[in-house]
Structure formats: C-alpha cells, structure tokens
Amino acid sequence: MxxxxxxxxxxxxxxxxxxxxxxxxxxxxxxxxxxxxxxxxxAPQVALDALSENILGVNKYPGTKGELSLRSSISNWAVKRFKLNSLDPETEILPVSGTREALFAITQTLVGGKEQPLIVSPNPFYQIYEGAGILAGAERHFLPCDSNAGYKIDYQAVSDDIWQRCEIVFVCSPNNPAGTVTTLEEYDFLLKKAEQFNFTIVADECYSEIYFDEPPLGLLEACKLLGNSSYKHCLIFQSLSKRSNLPGLRSGFVAGDASLLKPFLLYRTYQGCAMPAHHQATSIAAWNDEAxxxxxxxxxxxxxxxxxxxxxxxxxxxxxxxxxxxxxxxxxxxxxxxxxxxxxxxxxxxxxxxxxxxxxxxxxxxxxxxxxxxxxxxxxxxxxxxxxxxxxxxxx
The missing domain is CATH 3.90.1150.10 (Aspartate Aminotransferase, domain 1)
Structure with a gap:
C-alpha cells in the first residue's frame, strides 16, 4: 500500500x-x-433536455480530450466572460469530470520537477489541495486567510526560499470559505514570482458565477490585462456544479497554458476519466445558456x-x-x-x-x-x- x-x-x-x-x-x-x-x-431545463436527448451517447467510448464542439462552447463562454482575445479549443482547454478530480490529477502531473517539492495553499482551504499534495509527495506551505487581514492572503509575506521550492500555488477565488476575491495586484505579484521561480498558479474558480455586484476577476482575465497572452504558468479550473446547479453531472474544464495542458492530457489518458458523450452534450447546452x-x-x-x-x-x-x-x-x-x-x-x-x-x-x-x-x-x-x-x- x-x-x-x-x-x-x-x-x-x-x-x-x-x-x-x-x-x-x-x-x-x-x-x-x-x-x-x-x-x-x-437544474436548468435546457441542460436536462440535452441530457435526455443524448442518452444514447452511452453506446460509445468518449475521448479523453472531449469533443471539439464542447471545447468550442467552453472557449466561447470563457472568452466572453473574461474578456479574452482568444482561448484555443485545441490546445488551451481540456474538459474534466468536475474540478475535484482535476485538481487532484493536476497535482500529480505537475509535482516532482524540483528537489523537496512544495505546494502553497490558503488556510482554511478546500481539502483536495492538501490531499493531492500529500499523495504527490509535496510539502504543504499554508498561508493564513483570517480576520486579521480581512480574510485576504498576504502573498508578499512568502519568502523566496519558499517560492524556489514551490511547484503549485493554489488560489481559490472566490475563496471557499471566506468569499474574498483575488485582485489584479495580487495576480501581478504571483505571475512575476511564477516567472522567476517556475511554478504554476492553479486557480480554483468554481464559485466565479455566484456574485452580487461586479463579476469577479479571473486568472486568465488578469493574464490578458498584464500582457501574458499565452497564459504562461497559469491554469484555471471551472465547473458547472455551482454555476448551473449540476453537481451530479461532474462536468468542468481546465484552461490556460498549452504547455501544461499537453502533459496533463497524457496523464488523463492513462488515468481513464473521459467525460461521457451525453454529459458533454449536456455541458454544451449549459455553457451556451446564460439566462x-x-x-x-x-x-x-x-x-x-x-x-x-x-x-x-x-x-x-x-x-x-x-x-x-x-x-x-x-x-x-x-x-x-x-x-x-x-x-x-x-x-x-x-x-x-x-x-x-x-x-x-x-x-x-x-x-x-x-x-x-x-x-x-x-x-x-x-x-x-x-x-x-x-x-x-x-x-x-
């Protein structure tokens, strides 16, 4: 064992x-x-209708990369939502069976390139960050998200010795449980550190569509504003569970740096977690509908x-x-x-x-x-x- x-x-x-x-x-x-x-x-009726109309998709094995029609619908949604110039459905998007399994799997993919690998996580946190790090053999470095700082994380308090060992920094924005949102200034700092020390910013954004005033800033949106057109060192994780009240569908996507998604696709090919065809059709209907x-x-x-x-x-x-x-x-x-x-x-x-x-x-x-x-x-x-x-x- x-x-x-x-x-x-x-x-x-x-x-x-x-x-x-x-x-x-x-x-x-x-x-x-x-x-x-x-x-x-x-759950939205448009998604339920698509699910029932495509149930015969169970007759075929799905591809790990997902259908181009699904990746295109995700691209269209993300470009509009985050005001991006582009998001390539072929190289910069990968459908996943919910963010939970994808956050775990990306950690196994990315950790191991440095001696004494380490992941940086908010504290409190979504427990998958920690469990994925443990099973990848990485040390965990926790950053307090408490009332003393208005439930914001002080990334600038992290020493360069920690960034040197870091392979992943988990950013949960909007934050679970505090509900705070990562700012452009904070992303600017993290992107500069990622470039300097070669680690990946993994942004868990599954709560991004439940807001009360302005839409929360996304990591890829920050990349565009800061001139990182290739989304280097950056991956976002999105889900239909919260956005569309479809937690049982297990549908989401990872998007961003194509050089990171290529090995992640290889990992997932062996992991065996392709999204069923009828779930893909349902997901297309959900991503295409904003009402x-x-x-x-x-x-x-x-x-x-x-x-x-x-x-x-x-x-x-x-x-x-x-x-x-x-x-x-x-x-x-x-x-x-x-x-x-x-x-x-x-x-x-x-x-x-x-x-x-x-x-x-x-x-x-x-x-x-x-x-x-x-x-x-x-x-x-x-x-x-x-x-x-x-x-x-x-x-x-």
Missing part, C-alpha cells in the same frame, strides 16, 4: 459525523443542513439579503464578495457552536477549524463556522431565525 495514504487527514464531514455521534438534534424541528456546498436549486445563470444569481442575492438582515444584529458576519457561503466569527469554540445549535435548533453548520490546519500554534478557521446558503430560500430563512434565537438566548 502507498504509505502516503496514512498521512491523509480525515475529511471535514467525517470529523463532523464523529463530533455529532451520540448527539440528537431537537426532535421538535426538522433538521436543516447548512454544511455541504451542494447547490439545491433546480439560467442570471436567474440563479438573483435567487442567491435575495437569500443573502434576507438571511443577513436576520443574522447581522446578533452575529459577526458579513456579505461575501462572491460565492454562497457565510463565514461568521463566533464567541465560543466552533465545535461548541455547532453541537449546541444542532441540539437546540436542529440546524447543522460546519466547524471552521475542520477546514484549516494549525500553523505556528493557530488555526485560522477556529472560532468560525461555515454556512452554505444552498437550500431553497424559505429553508435558509428558517435556519437564520433559529440561529438568531439560539444566539439571543446566550446573549440574554
């Missing part, structure tokens, strides 16, 4: 299950889960406005720049908040410390909880009212 498997940490939801073992939620109230970032809005995305954003905007009007007077919480999470700071341990709220109000949230790691004696996720506002509006409002009642009892 690969001995590195024993270095993997329990997944946050496994830790949550262990925390709640033997604890019963209030039986007088239906349980409301705000834990998993799984969109529960209706359902606009409707989806409007639903989230209403939910955040309503929920925050209830919670803001009793909780240290702010509207994120983008994404569908609230990341409030609490006045007790995050595990105590979670278990007490579960027992008293039958509302389940995720302890923030489960998403982070202790560095220099501190876990930047501690005394925070993550709330995913993915359920229907009335259920989210009911959860907010229960959380408010829970907090008011403690503040009385």
């Amino acid at each position: 690969n001995p590195l498997i024993n270095s993997l940490h329990p997944y946050p939801f496994q830790k949550l299950a262990e925390l709640l073992e033997g604890i019963t939620p209030n039986p007088e109230k239906p349980l409301i889960k705000l834990t998993i970032g799984e969109p529960q809005h209706d 359902h995305v606009e409707q989806n954003r409007a639903i989230y905007a209403r939910k955040f406005e309503s929920v925050l009007s209830i919670l803001s007077p009793v909780l240290d919480v702010k509207k994120p720049e983008a994404g569908f999470y609230l990341w409030p700071k609490v006045d007790m341990t995050d595990e105590e908040f979670c278990t007490s709220l579960y027992q008293e109000e039958a509302v389940l949230v995720l302890p923030g410390s489960y998403l982070g790691r202790v560095v220099n004696g501190e876990n930047p996720g501690s005394k925070h909880v993550r709330m995913a506002l993915v359920a229907e509006e009335q259920e989210c409002l009911e959860a907010a009212k229960r959380i408010k009642a829970f907090l008011q009892r403690r503040q009385a």
Whole structure:
C-alpha cells in the first residue's frame, strides 16, 4: 500500500459525523443542513433536455480530450466572460469530470520537477489541495486567510526560499470559505514570482458565477490585462456544479497554458476519466445558456439579503464578495457552536477549524463556522431565525 495514504487527514464531514455521534438534534424541528456546498436549486431545463436527448451517447467510448464542439462552447463562454482575445479549443482547454478530480490529477502531473517539492495553499482551504499534495509527495506551505487581514492572503509575506521550492500555488477565488476575491495586484505579484521561480498558479474558480455586484476577476482575465497572452504558468479550473446547479453531472474544464495542458492530457489518458458523450452534450447546452445563470444569481442575492438582515444584529458576519457561503466569527469554540445549535435548533453548520490546519500554534478557521446558503430560500430563512434565537438566548 502507498504509505502516503496514512498521512491523509480525515475529511471535514467525517470529523463532523464523529463530533455529532451520540448527539440528537431537537426532535421538535426538522433538521436543516447548512454544511455541504451542494447547490439545491433546480437544474436548468435546457441542460436536462440535452441530457435526455443524448442518452444514447452511452453506446460509445468518449475521448479523453472531449469533443471539439464542447471545447468550442467552453472557449466561447470563457472568452466572453473574461474578456479574452482568444482561448484555443485545441490546445488551451481540456474538459474534466468536475474540478475535484482535476485538481487532484493536476497535482500529480505537475509535482516532482524540483528537489523537496512544495505546494502553497490558503488556510482554511478546500481539502483536495492538501490531499493531492500529500499523495504527490509535496510539502504543504499554508498561508493564513483570517480576520486579521480581512480574510485576504498576504502573498508578499512568502519568502523566496519558499517560492524556489514551490511547484503549485493554489488560489481559490472566490475563496471557499471566506468569499474574498483575488485582485489584479495580487495576480501581478504571483505571475512575476511564477516567472522567476517556475511554478504554476492553479486557480480554483468554481464559485466565479455566484456574485452580487461586479463579476469577479479571473486568472486568465488578469493574464490578458498584464500582457501574458499565452497564459504562461497559469491554469484555471471551472465547473458547472455551482454555476448551473449540476453537481451530479461532474462536468468542468481546465484552461490556460498549452504547455501544461499537453502533459496533463497524457496523464488523463492513462488515468481513464473521459467525460461521457451525453454529459458533454449536456455541458454544451449549459455553457451556451446564460439566462439560467442570471436567474440563479438573483435567487442567491435575495437569500443573502434576507438571511443577513436576520443574522447581522446578533452575529459577526458579513456579505461575501462572491460565492454562497457565510463565514461568521463566533464567541465560543466552533465545535461548541455547532453541537449546541444542532441540539437546540436542529440546524447543522460546519466547524471552521475542520477546514484549516494549525500553523505556528493557530488555526485560522477556529472560532468560525461555515454556512452554505444552498437550500431553497424559505429553508435558509428558517435556519437564520433559529440561529438568531439560539444566539439571543446566550446573549440574554
């Protein structure tokens, strides 16, 4: 057995299950889960129609690279969304079966060219960054994303010794869980360091289409603005899960530096993870339609406005720049908040410390909880009212 498997940490939801073992939620109230970032809005009809009309695609083996029609629809969407001059469907785009497997696989592809390889990750973070790094044999260097800096990452605090060893820097923008967005100035700094020290910027952008004001800046968009027309050292990871409420479709794409996507395609050819033909047809329909995305954003905007009007007077919480999470700071341990709220109000949230790691004696996720506002509006409002009642009892 690969001995590195024993270095993997329990997944946050496994830790949550262990925390709640033997604890019963209030039986007088239906349980409301705000834990998993799984969109529960209706999937777009245009995608469902395409899926049913192309179901006979199961009769054929799909190609790892995906159909040109899919790559072209992705290119058209990305060029328009990020105001790009071009994005070559042949060399700069690769469809993937969701960003989760692709983020893991790209790490196995890219890590290993340097002695004592290292990946740089935000802290708290999406757990795949860490697990992929562990199994690739890379050391992890965590950068705090905490309230002290407004939940922004200070990349300039990283020493050149770290950048020298770095092979991947994971950028999650919009950030999970804090909802902050990486700026052009921050990307400019990272691009200069990537050029100097030869590492890859891997931008996880799966929340980019859930925003409230201006569309969040994307990495490829930053490349264009900064004169990096070939997207050198840069890859973006996009998904239909959040944008189009299609988490079960497992469809997304990687785009950017053609010199990185060529070996990644070779890796994936051996990995055996080609997207089924009927999923590709469904994805084309979803990427080609923007109306359902606009409707989806409007639903989230209403939910955040309503929920925050209830919670803001009793909780240290702010509207994120983008994404569908609230990341409030609490006045007790995050595990105590979670278990007490579960027992008293039958509302389940995720302890923030489960998403982070202790560095220099501190876990930047501690005394925070993550709330995913993915359920229907009335259920989210009911959860907010229960959380408010829970907090008011403690503040009385």
